[in-house]
Amino acid sequence: MTGITQQLPASTLEKLFWTWQGYKIQYTVMGTGKPLVLVHGFGASIGHWRKNIPVLANAGYQVFAVDLLGFGGSDKAPIDYSVEVWVELLKDFCSTHILEPAVFIGNSIGALLSLMIVAEHPEIAAGGVLINSAGGLSHRPHELNPPLRVVMAAFNKVVRSPITGKFVFNRIRQKAQIRRTLYQVYRDRAAVTDELVDLLYTPSCDPGAQQVFASILTAPPGPTPGELLPKVERPLLVIWGADDPWTPITGAKIYEEACKNGKEIKIVPIPNAGHCPHDEVPDVVNAQIVDWLTKNVATTTIKPL
Numbered sequence: 001m002t003g004i005t006q007q008l009p010a011s012t013l014e015k016l017f018w019t020w021q022g023y024k025i026q027y028t029v030m031g032t033g034k035p036l037v038l039v040h041g042f043g044a045s046i047g048h049w050r051k052n053i054p055v056l057a058n059a060g061y062q063v064f065a066v067d068l069l070g071f072g073g074s075d076k077a078p079i080d081y082s083v084e085v086w087v088e089l090l091k092d093f094c095s096t097h098i099l100e101p102a103v104f105i106g107n108s109i110g111a112l113l114s115l116m117i118v119a120e121h122p123e124i125a126a127g128g129v130l131i132n133s134a135g136g137l138s139h140r141p142h143e144l145n146p147p148l149r150v151v152m153a154a155f156n157k158v159v160r161s162p163i164t165g166k167f168v169f170n171r172i173r174q175k176a177q178i179r180r181t182l183y184q185v186y187r188d189r190a191a192v193t194d195e196l197v198d199l200l201y202t203p204s205c206d207p208g209a210q211q212v213f214a215s216i217l218t219a220p221p222g223p224t225p226g227e228l229l230p231k232v233e234r235p236l237l238v239i240w241g242a243d244d245p246w247t248p249i250t251g252a253k254i255y256e257e258a259c260k261n262g263k264e265i266k267i268v269p270i271p272n273a274g275h276c277p278h279d280e281v282p283d284v285v286n287a288q289i290v291d292w293l294t295k296n297v298a299t300t301t302i303k304p305l
Contacts, residue, residue, distance in 0.1 A: 009050065009195065010046075010047030010050040010195060010199055013028045013030075013046060013047065013050060013053065013065075014028050014029070014030070015028060015073060016028060016029065017073075018093065018096065018097070020069070020089055020092060020093070023069055023074070023075040023077050024073075024074060024075045025066065025067065025069065025074045025075070025089065025093070026045075026046065026066075026067040026072055026073030026074050027046065027064060027065060027066045027067065027093070027097075028046050028053070028064070028065050029062065029063065029064045029065075029097075030053050030054065030057040030062075030063050031056070031057025031058070031060070031061055031062050031063050032060075032062050033060040033061045033062050034060075034061055034062065034100070034102075034103070034126070034293075034297065035061070035062045035063075035064060035098045035100065035101075035102040035103070036056055036061045036062070036063045036064065036102060036103050036104075036105055036293075037064045037065075037066065037090065037093075037094065037098070037102045037103070037104050037105065037114075038052070038053070038063065038064065038065040038066070038105050038106070038110075039065075039066065039068070039090065039104060039105065039106035039107075039110030039111075039113050039114055040065070040067070040068065040071065040072070040106075040107060040110050041106075041107045041108030041109045041110045041111075041134070041276070042108060042109050042134075042216070043071065043200050043204075044071065044072070044107070044108075044110075044199065044200065045067045045071055045072025045073065045199060045203060046065040046066065046067055046072060046073075047072070047199040048107070048196075048199060048276070048278075048279055049065045049278070051278070051279060051282035051286075052278050052282055052285070052286055052289075053065060055282070055286040055290070056286065056289065056290065059290045059293070061293070064093075064097065064098065064102070066089075066090065066093055068086050068089065068110075069081075069085065069086065069089055070212040070215075070216065071203060071212075072203050073203070075208075076203075076206050076207065076208030076209050076211070076212045077208070077212075078208060078211055079215070080215055080219070081212065081215045081216045081219050082137070082219050082220055082222065083109070083112065083113060083116060083137050083219075083220075083222035083223075084222070086113050087113055087116050087117060087120075087121075090104075090113065090117060091117070091121060091124060094124045095124070098124075100126075101122075101123070101124055101125055101126040102124065102125065102126060103125070103126050103127045103128065103129065103293065103297055104117050104118060104125055104127075104128045104129070105128070105129040105131070105289065106128075106129070106130060106131065106133070107131040107132060107275075107276055107278060108131075108132055108133070108134045108246075108247070108275065108276075109134045109137060111128075111129075111130035111131055111132065111133035111134065112133055112134045112135070112136070112137070112222065112225070114128045114129070114130060115128060115130055115133060115225060115228050115229075115232070115236075116222070116223065116228060118232055118234050118236065119228040119229070119231040119232045120228070120231065122233055122234055125234055126234060126297050127234045127235045127236065127237075127296060127297050128232075128234065128235075128236050128237070129236070129237045129239065129289055129292070130236060130237070130238045130239065130255075131239045131240075131241075131276075131277060131278050131285070132239070132240055132241050132244050132246075132247050132275050132276070132277065133225060133238070133247065133251070134247055135221075135224060135225060135247070135251060136221030136222055136223075136224060137216065137219050137220065137221050137222050165210060165213075165214050166210055169204075169209075169210040169213050169214070170210075172213075173201060173204040173209075175197050175198075175201050178197050178200050178201055179192060179197050182196065182197070182200075184245060184246075185244065185245060185246055185274045185275035185276065186274045186275070186276065186279075186280050187241070187243045187272050187273055187274045187280065188272070188273075188280055188281075191279065191280045196279070225254055225255075226254055229254065229255070229258040229263065230258075232258070232263055234264075235264040235265070235266075235296045235297070236255070236263070236264065236265045236266070237265075237266050237268065237288070237289065237292040237296075238252060238255045238265060238266065238267045238268065239268050239270060239277060239278075239285060239288060239289075240252045240267070240268070240269050240270065240277075241270050241273035241274045241275060241276070241277035241280065241281075242269045242270060242271050242272070242273065243271075243272065243273060243274050244273075244274045244275040245274070245275075246275050247275060249269055252267055252269070255267055264296075266292060266296075268288050270284055270285065270288075
C-alpha cells in the first residue's frame with residue numbers, strides 16, 4: 001500500500017483554486033473517505049506531499065493539500081503574515097470544502113499550524129499528525145543568547161529594507177543555494193532532486209514573493225507547543241526525523257511530557273532522516289500515518305460541523 005509506485009510527480013497533481021478574502025489559493029484533492037488536510041512548511045507547497053497524497057488516498061482517505069497564502073501557487077499577498085492568518089485560512093477552507101472534522105497533517109510550520117487547529121478549533125479536527133514540528137514561526141528573543149539577538153535584529157532590518165532585502169532574497173532563492181540548504185536538512189542527499197529544488201524555486205519568482213519572505217521572517221513567532229498541548233483533546237501522532245538540525249529531536253520531549261500527563265499522543269522517531277521525513281523516507285512515514293489513522297481515527301465518530 002505504501003510502495004514507491006504510488007508516488008507521483010508534483011506536476012501530475014490536480015491544481016484547483018479557491019478564492020479566500022479576495023486572494024487565489026491553490027489546493028489539490030484526491031480520494032474518498034474520511035478527510036485529511038496536508039499543511040506544508042516554510043517555502044514549500046502541495047508538491048512537497050507528492051509522495052504521500054496518492055498513498056493516503058489509496059488507503060481510503062480524501063486527501064486535501066493546500067498552498068498557504070504566500071506560498072506555492074497561491075497569491076503572494078502584500079499583508080502582514082502570521083500563523084493566525086494561516087489558521088483562519090485553513091478554518092475557512094474546511095468550512096467551504098469539508099463537511100466533517102479532518103485530520104490535519106503538517107510538516108515544520110505546517111505542523112505548528114495543525115497543532116493550533118487541533119488545540120484551538122477541535123470542532124473541525126479529528127486529530128493531528130505533526131512531522132518535525134516547528135516551535136514557532138520565528139525565534140523568540142529569550143531563546144537566543146544576547147549577541148545573537150543583536151544579529152537577528154540587524155538581519156530583520158536588512159530583510160525589511162526594499163534594497164538590501166531584495167539582494168538577500170535573490171541570493172537565498174538561487175537554485176544552488178536552495179540545494180545547499182536542503183543538503184543541510186535532508187540526511188539522504190539523493191532525495192534532494194531537481195524536482196524538489198524547482199518546487200521551492202519556482203514560486204520564489206512570482207511577483208510579491210520577496211515581500212512575503214520579508215514579512216514572514218520578521219513576523220511574530222505565534223504560540224508555543226507548550227502553550228497549545230494542554231488544550232488538546234484529540235489524538236496526535238508525532239513523527240520526528242531523528243537527524244534534523246533545524247528542529248532537533250529533543251523538541252519531542254514536550255510531547256513525551258504531555259503523553260505522561262494523559263494526552264493521547266504517539267511519538268515515532270524516524271532514524272536516518274532529517275527535517276522532512278515525509279519526503280525523504282516516504283514509505284516509512286506513510287506506513288506510520290496509515291497505521292495510526294486506522295487505529296485512532298478510522299473508527300472514531302466525531303460530531304460533524
